[in-house]
Amino acid sequence: MPTPGPGEFLVRVHASSVNGIDLIVRAGILRAFTGRKFPRGIGLDFAGEIVGMSSDAVTFKVGDRVWGVMSHGQAGSAAEFVCVRAEYLSKSPANLDLVHAAALPAVGVTAITALRDIARLKAGDKLLVRGASGGVGIVAVQLGRHIGAHVTALARLSNLDFVRDLGAEEAFDYATTNPRQLGTFDVILDTAGNHTGAYRRLLSRGGRMATTCPDPNRPITSLLYVLMSFLYGTRRVRFFSAKPRTSLLADLAAYVESGAIRPLVDGIHPLSRIGDAHRVLEEGGRKGKQIVSLKS
Structure with missing residues (x-):
């Protein structure tokens, strides 16, 4: 069992979800950043309960039901216990069990950041969601509505x-x-990353486009295109990476508790079958998230 460092809480993980970034990390595409040493944890977000903390960690108490993401962009939420700083945690929604709650932290804060904070979506706007049946897209459609x-x-x-x-x-x-x-x-949320120019041309004057990833086949070119959109024309494209913190996670919980957003779970797999969860996500076409359950 890990020992909490300064300012950290020990969380017993009930469930973790599989996100697209997990497939990329597992494939070694980001090994220049993640390193080449093994063993290496995997998993970004989770839901569970507080079972311990360092002496200076006071935000939560033992028994609190929480959800969140791994600290400082580290992977490893697919584990029985994780140590996480308070700023990466919030109370989980009161109306969700922890297994289904695990479907939302990473994709939920990404959708909120894109539509509410970057694109400033408002009532009456026309919104296009690319990849609407994917993890981020599922939340974006609900939030847009x-x-x-x-x-x-x-x-x-x-x-x-x-x-x-x-x-x-x-x-x-x-x-x-x-x-x-x-x-x-007025607003386009792009979770695919390719054909950015073709979709930018669909923006109305002053329209806003947020993209969660560069073109996987031409990452440098697509990032340069996003940069140039800020220099020329009124139709801006913004590439971003969400920064899940307590305030965003708490906002997401409030949306869930109000009924505005609900998790969609396609499959629940035990930790011993995490490979199956990855394979299902790689195949695509499913209706909801793949969850890795650690609850015995």
């Missing part, structure tokens, strides 16, 4: 009814839809 935007979703053909049920007023198959058929939008 809650804010009062007109939500258009791009997803797999088999998932169109699913995203409509989440709140999309229009839904299109990304594989067969030409962007020029979609019209114009």
